[in-house]
Amino acid sequence: MSYLELTNIHKSYQIGKQKFDVLKGINLQFELGEFVAIVGESGGGKTTLVNIISGLDHDFAGTVRIAGQLLDYHHEKQLDQYRREVIGYISQSYNLIAHLTVLENVMLALDMTKLSHGERLRRAHELLAQVGLTAQIRKYPQQLSGGQKQRVAIARALAGDPQILIADEPTGALDADNTAEVMAMLQKIAQDGRLVICVTHSQRVAHAASRIAELNDGHIQPQSNANGQQQASPVSAGAAADAGSPKQAQPIVRQQLPARPLPWHVSVMMAFKHMRHTWTWNTLIVIGTAIGLFAVMLFNGLGTGIKGYINHEMNALVDPQSIMVMHQADNAKDQEEQAAAVYDPAVAGGIAARMPVFTGPQLTALRDLKHVTTIEPGISATNATIAINQQKFAAPELTTWTSDESTRNLKVGHVPGNNQIVLDKSSIAQKWSATKWRQLVGQPVSVSYQTFNLQGKPVTISRTLTVAGIVDSSSEVGINALNYQTMQSMRAAAKVSTQPTFVTARITSRMQNQAVVNEINHLTIDGKRPFAATSISATLDSFNTYVNIATAVLAAIAGISLVVSALMIIVTMFMSVSARMKEIGILRSLGERRRDIRRLFTSEALMIGLISATIATGLSYVAARGLNHMLAKLTGGYALVQIQFSNIVVVFILAIVIAWLAAILPARRAARANPIKALLSE
Numbered sequence: 001m002s003y004l005e006l007t008n009i010h011k012s013y014q015i016g017k018q019k020f021d022v023l024k025g026i027n028l029q030f031e032l033g034e035f036v037a038i039v040g041e042s043g044g045g046k047t048t049l050v051n052i053i054s055g056l057d058h059d060f061a062g063t064v065r066i067a068g069q070l071l072d073y074h075h076e077k078q079l080d081q082y083r084r085e086v087i088g089y090i091s092q093s094y095n096l097i098a099h100l101t102v103l104e105n106v107m108l109a110l111d112m113t114k115l116s117h118g119e120r121l122r123r124a125h126e127l128l129a130q131v132g133l134t135a136q137i138r139k140y141p142q143q144l145s146g147g148q149k150q151r152v153a154i155a156r157a158l159a160g161d162p163q164i165l166i167a168d169e170p171t172g173a174l175d176a177d178n179t180a181e182v183m184a185m186l187q188k189i190a191q192d193g194r195l196v197i198c199v200t201h202s203q204r205v206a207h208a209a210s211r212i213a214e215l216n217d218g219h220i221q222p223q224s225n226a227n228g229q230q231q232a233s234p235v236s237a238g239a240a241a242d243a244g245s246p247k248q249a250q251p252i253v254r255q256q257l258p259a260r261p262l263p264w265h266v267s268v269m270m271a272f273k274h275m276r277h278t279w280t281w282n283t284l285i286v287i288g289t290a291i292g293l294f295a296v297m298l299f300n301g302l303g304t305g306i307k308g309y310i311n312h313e314m315n316a317l318v319d320p321q322s323i324m325v326m327h328q329a330d331n332a333k334d335q336e337e338q339a340a341a342v343y344d345p346a347v348a349g350g351i352a353a354r355m356p357v358f359t360g361p362q363l364t365a366l367r368d369l370k371h372v373t374t375i376e377p378g379i380s381a382t383n384a385t386i387a388i389n390q391q392k393f394a395a396p397e398l399t400t401w402t403s404d405e406s407t408r409n410l411k412v413g414h415v416p417g418n419n420q421i422v423l424d425k426s427s428i429a430q431k432w433s434a435t436k437w438r439q440l441v442g443q444p445v446s447v448s449y450q451t452f453n454l455q456g457k458p459v460t461i462s463r464t465l466t467v468a469g470i471v472d473s474s475s476e477v478g479i480n481a482l483n484y485q486t487m488q489s490m491r492a493a494a495k496v497s498t499q500p501t502f503v504t505a506r507i508t509s510r511m512q513n514q515a516v517v518n519e520i521n522h523l524t525i526d527g528k529r530p531f532a533a534t535s536i537s538a539t540l541d542s543f544n545t546y547v548n549i550a551t552a553v554l555a556a557i558a559g560i561s562l563v564v565s566a567l568m569i570i571v572t573m574f575m576s577v578s579a580r581m582k583e584i585g586i587l588r589s590l591g592e593r594r595r596d597i598r599r600l601f602t603s604e605a606l607m608i609g610l611i612s613a614t615i616a617t618g619l620s621y622v623a624a625r626g627l628n629h630m631l632a633k634l635t636g637g638y639a640l641v642q643i644q645f646s647n648i649v650v651v652f653i654l655a656i657v658i659a660w661l662a663a664i665l666p667a668r669r670a671a672r673a674n675p676i677k678a679l680l681s682e
């Protein structure tokens with residue numbers, strides 16, 4: 001049993017409908033320690049044969065046995081392992097990876113061994129020292145001479161301590177001196193107990209071999225030793241194969257390095273090195289992707305900020321911890337009028353007196369509700385007249401001041417005490433005097449309005465009150481307010497009902513707002529639902545919904561640019577795969593699996609995604625700061641763009657998903673590339 005046995009190898013190429021037979025039944029046997037030169041006419045099938053031996057080509061008929069074991073060429077994992085552990089491969093075109101240094105090229109093969117990092121590094125240095133390249137280890141391949149490149153290739157081929165070294169025209173591109181050096185190295189490698197198979201056209205190289213196999217017209221010619229003498233038949237053609245035994249080189253038991261598949265982090269590092277090598281190209285893609293991600297992040301941040309701002313403003317105007325409760329109208333006509341009043345309080349003057357009032361038991365029912373801490377009664381009237389000196393002003397709404405009313409709106413003065421009033425800034429005070437309106441505080445004003453008394457007769461209620469303050473309310477009709485006691489006492493004097501027309505219920509927490517509103521609206525007393533409460537949180541909810549929709553629409557528009565980014569990554573990846581075909585072939589010949597190749601390209605795309613997301617985050621922060629600074633005057637210092645941690649997480653996930661999706665097809669193409677064709681590409 002020979003170490004390597006080829007039996008009845010047939011190989012043909014199909015071109016169109018025509019079949020070309022290249023290898024027509026090759027039987028060859030090799031031993032460890034041999035240096036076999038394969039010579040023959042150009043196009044005779046030498047490269048085809050060594051591609052089969054090196055496990056790059058699996059599309060042939062016949063068998064290959066290694067140490068007596070049949071090699072299953074259709075078992076991809078086994079073939080990868082065979083290339084990784086048994087084969088070292090060098091070629092005329094050196095097959096070095098351009099973006100890796102001399103040392104990194106050698107380390108690449110060592111990364112598929114189980115040696116520790118230190119041991120791998122030491123071995124790489126040793127191998128490079130053996131081929132005389134200690135001074136060149138930091139150089140890139142394009143900085144080396146042809147002879148130096150071939151020596152790097154030899155060092156790399158030996159890195160995994162392979163049993164078989166295949167050299168396809170190793171000296172084809174070298175001058176006589178370099179040829180002699182390389183041959184000496186190959187001889188030494190064979191003497192060390194490896195099988196060296198060398199394809200050559202050079203007689204000089206062939207004579208350096210211990211045995212020559214001549215391949216012509218798809219057949220091995222009767223063999224000769226290196227000195228041209230006929231040999232028994234260690235290398236034979238067709239059926240004659242078994243006629244004799246090969247020159248029995250002493251099988252040398254050699255210690256093999258324990259091998260392993262390429263760890264994922266090595267692929268990732270390699271992807272990183274490639275990115276660094278082609279940074280100009282990648283920078284453009286990164287910028288394009290980052291802009292798309294930045295837009296998504298900024299719009300989301302803006303949405304969050306606007307929602308926050310609306311909530312903040314609304315909460316400043318209306319306390320979400322208090323709920324305004326109105327009384328439902330008792331009959332259809334009143335209901336109609338009350339409905340109209342909601343839309344235009346200015347026309348509701350006539351119905352004020354008929355507004356249903358809260359009875360004692362109803363107030364108790366409200367006070368007893370869960371989560372309600374206190375209730376505060378209020379009375380409102382419409383179409384009042386406020387006379388300042390001789391000047392009369394219309395006050396569409398005259399109401400009682402409730403304790404939850406924000407004092408923030410008080411531009412001057414304080415909340416009204418007994419027989420005091422706060423006046424609306426724009427509809428009364430500034431109309432009185434655009435410049436001196438603040439001076440109204442402390443002045444007497446005459447307040448009057450018409451309503452119906454308990455007998456249903458129209459009466460006029462009036463009193464002179466002192467201005468306690470000026471309020472700038474958000475209400476379009478303006479608010480003029482007095483305290484509850486004053487309102488009651490004015491009405492009592494005119495024999496008008498002093499019962500509340502609205503109630504403000506204070507609740508334990510703003511979180512309960514919606515629940516308590518629902519409860520009040522569904523409260524049934526004497527078979528009726530007397531109350532109508534409106535929830536600030538419901539209003540906020542609908543505002544927030546609008547903002548959410550607007551944000552989603554803007555983010556979706558920004559998302560379209562992400563589709564463009566994804567397409568850019570796909571195109572770049574495809575171009576990268578095409579440009580790196582040779583590299584793919586080299587990596588496969590070194591024993592990398594398809595999945596290692598796929599991972600290499602996927603990692604590169606993911607890196608583009610991650611770098612883009614990082615840049616987008618930085619850009620968004622800068623833009624947010626700038627915008628917030630610019631808008632600070634408008635918003636009173638409130639940050640309108642709020643980029644939250646969740647926005648960043650979403651953008652990173654988005655970037656990873658886009659990059660990963662964009663990498664699927666190109667990475668697949670790379671992984672499926674035919675290693676032989678890949679090696680031939682430039």
Ligand SMILES: Nc1ncnc2c1ncn2[C@@H]1O[C@H](COP(=O)(O)OP(=O)(O)OP(=O)(O)O)[C@@H](O)[C@H]1O
Pocket residue numbers: 013014015022040041042043044045046047048049
């Ligand atoms: N992929 C292919 N498709 C079709 N024909 C091919 C292919 N690869 C090689 N051949 C043909 O197979 C024959 C053997 O090619 P091969 O490269 O093995 O020859 P060779 O002996 O190494 O030649 P040379 O010494 O010129 O390098 C040639 O006729 C070549 O044209």
